[in-house]
Amino acid sequence: MIKARQIIFGIVLGVVAGIINIVPLAAQKVRWDTVFSQFLDWVIVGFFIAATHWKINDVLKGILIALLIFIPSLIYTIELSLAGAFLMIIMTAFFGGLIGAINGKLNGSRSENR
Numbered sequence: 001m002i003k004a005r006q007i008i009f010g011i012v013l014g015v016v017a018g019i020i021n022i023v024p025l026a027a028q029k030v031r032w033d034t035v036f037s038q039f040l041d042w043v044i045v046g047f048f049i050a051a052t053h054w055k056i057n058d059v060l061k062g063i064l065i066a067l068l069i070f071i072p073s074l075i076y077t078i079e080l081s082l083a084g085a086f087l088m089i090i091m092t093a094f095f096g097g098l099i100g101a102i103n104g105k106l107n108g109s110r111s112e113n114r
Helices: 004-027 032-051 058-080 082-106
Strands: none
Touching: 004 032, 004 082, 032 058, 032 082, 058 082
């Protein structure tokens, strides 16, 4: 059963990843709505990683959930810049896996036994 503590911790991890990801965007003077959207995407990723219990490795779960959530943004980014889309895939996979791993460790997941 999912505990409120797990969900809150997942959201906090999403907020941290969101802040890390929006700093370069803000420095590049990207529109505020784009920056805010990216931040909210990471908060949502953190929530879903914490709330989802798939019988797979925590890192893989984080990567899959993050990539699925970022597909709409990725389609828009590909239209503007293929290099930007590639960078977005790399960052999404990295931070999604990191959130999944940290969430699994701190919430007592035993993904290696699944």
